[in-house]
Structure formats: structure tokens, C-alpha cells
Amino acid sequence: MPIPKAELHLHIEGTLEPELAFALAARNGIELPYADTEELRKAYLFDDLQTFLNLYYSLMAVLRTEADFEELADAYLARAAEQGVRHAEIFFDPQAHTARGIPIGTVVEGLSRALDRSEERHGISTRLIMCFLRDQSADSALETLTAAEPHLHRIIGIGLDSAEVGHPPAKFRKVYEAAAARGLRLVAHAGEEGPPAYITEALDVLGVERIDHGLRCMEDPALVERLVRDRVPLTLCPLSNVRLRAIDVLEEHPLPQMLDAGLMCTVNSDDPAYFGGYVDDTFHAVREALGLDQERLRTLARNSFEAAFLDRDAADEAL
Numbered sequence: 001m002p003i004p005k006a007e008l009h010l011h012i013e014g015t016l017e018p019e020l021a022f023a024l025a026a027r028n029g030i031e032l033p034y035a036d037t038e039e040l041r042k043a044y045l046f047d048d049l050q051t052f053l054n055l056y057y058s059l060m061a062v063l064r065t066e067a068d069f070e071e072l073a074d075a076y077l078a079r080a081a082e083q084g085v086r087h088a089e090i091f092f093d094p095q096a097h098t099a100r101g102i103p104i105g106t107v108v109e110g111l112s113r114a115l116d117r118s119e120e121r122h123g124i125s126t127r128l129i130m131c132f133l134r135d136q137s138a139d140s141a142l143e144t145l146t147a148a149e150p151h152l153h154r155i156i157g158i159g160l161d162s163a164e165v166g167h168p169p170a171k172f173r174k175v176y177e178a179a180a181a182r183g184l185r186l187v188a189h190a191g192e193e194g195p196p197a198y199i200t201e202a203l204d205v206l207g208v209e210r211i212d213h214g215l216r217c218m219e220d221p222a223l224v225e226r227l228v229r230d231r232v233p234l235t236l237c238p239l240s241n242v243r244l245r246a247i248d249v250l251e252e253h254p255l256p257q258m259l260d261a262g263l264m265c266t267v268n269s270d271d272p273a274y275f276g277g278y279v280d281d282t283f284h285a286v287r288e289a290l291g292l293d294q295e296r297l298r299t300l301a302r303n304s305f306e307a308a309f310l311d312r313d314a315a316d317e318a319l
Ligand code: ES4
Pocket: 011, 014, 049, 056, 161, 162, 163, 189, 192, 240, 270, 271
């Protein structure tokens, strides 16, 4: 039995498996520029964030209706249940859809159809986190928050993703202030490809409660000390780091040193259809490659519930 865990860093669009991409393309009368799923799998041989993102955004063309988003989320939740996931905080990228003429309501309501049935069908409680694309303008992020207004009862928080370098957190100060004023929880990707200073900025300028990735904090001992002291959760994605070449091989992932340093680490799958594994696959991979013992795997699982946007009683119950 896989260890019970919460998944806190998961882009729902990154769970689009080639088989579902082709099925949705057929249903929506869309021609994909790949002969079959085999050929599409071969396109998954990127080795940096931008090349991955280009494919990730282009494949989203197959997602058009509420039913498409529902099917995507339900397929993820079914797989997550097999991987021991009991609670999932799921990112989505509204701007990647509204830019293609898909209203934000279609995305949120479609995903919510699957999320609303998740406890009963899959035994997984869920939350939805809306991410802004940091390589788009700050005004576009503000417009997206406004467009999301009728759906905010379905959204627990906001995040920041996409191409990191050159798009520091401070660019989004206004939209984070506006989201905080609406009672939304705050997270941001930082220190994936970007420098440790982006992590500090996400904490100081945006006021985030968790850092997504945060891998590069290890380059700044004073920052590590702060993250340890304040128990700031880091949602690490080791398979993503290898596939996007943040590190060369999994055996060199700093997760053991990060745990030794006392950092509040969690392990997550990021974009599992693209990065070669769902979250329990990731637990297995780090156990094998890094020699983590059962005690450390339990710590990672416990951290995932502690770092979740669950109240204390729900987190204790899940454990
Ligand atoms: C992402 Cl791995 C990663 N980094 C930044 N943005 C993303 N969106 C989807 N996956």
C-alpha cells in the first residue's frame, strides 16, 4: 500500500496523458501535429523549462468544454488515489485557456465537477489554486483575478508559474495584495530555474505561505536558516528537476541535505504526464536514488499534510 500523502504541487494541465490528448482531440475535431501517442511521447524529450512549456501550452488546444476539464481532473484523481493521495491541492492556468477563447468559467466549473465528486469517488479531498503566468503582464494577472471573481468560492488560493527567469515575484505585488484582501491563500513558484533571491522576494514582497520548488535555496545559507526557522514549506518535484535539468541525475538531488538542514520539504509530481511519474512513483524514485529510509519517507508524507491548506483536525485525521 502506498503511504497516505497530500499532493501540493500538481498542474492539472500537466496530467494530460497522450491517450487522453488524442481522445479529446478526436471528440473536438482537432488535428494534433503528431501521428499517434507514440510520436507524441517522443515529443516529451525536452530538457529545459521553456521547451517543456511550449509543448504543454500547445497540447492544451484539446481542452475545450467543461466535460473535457472534468475528464482531465477525474483521470488525475483516479490515478492519484492509486498513488496514496488523500488530499490534492491542484493548480490550473486560467490564462492559458482564456488566451484560446475558453472562458474561465468553463475551466473552473468543469474542474469542479470532478473535484466535487472526488471524496466520494476517490477518497481524496481537494482544493483548487489558480496560477498566474509570470511571463505575461501584471495587468493580465489582475484582469484574470477579476474574471475569476464569480468563481472564487471554488478557489482557495493563487500561485505563480511558467517561465521564471526574468519575471521576479515583485512584478505581481499588486495582484497578490488584491488576492490577500479577498482572503485567498498565497503560494508561488520560486527558485526552480530562478535565483534564491526570488524565494526571498516571494516571501517578503508577495507574502507567500509556501514556496513551490525552492530548490535553489540551498545556494543561500541565510535563506535556508530563515526557511527552517519559519517552517516555510517547500513543494519539491524531484522528477521535474531531472527532466528539466535543474539537476543532472536524481542521485544528485539535494533532498537528503535539505531534510538534514531541517527544511519543511514535501515531494510532489508537478506535471506527471510529462515528467515520468505520479507522486508515489516519485516517492519510490527518491527512495531508490537517494537511499531515503522509511522514517524519512514518513516525514515527507507527514509534512505534506502539515503544509496543506487543511485545518489541523482534518490534517490529523488524514494521518
Ligand atoms: C511548470 Cl515545472 C513548471 N514550472 C513552471 N511553470 C509550470 N507550469 C507547469 N509546469
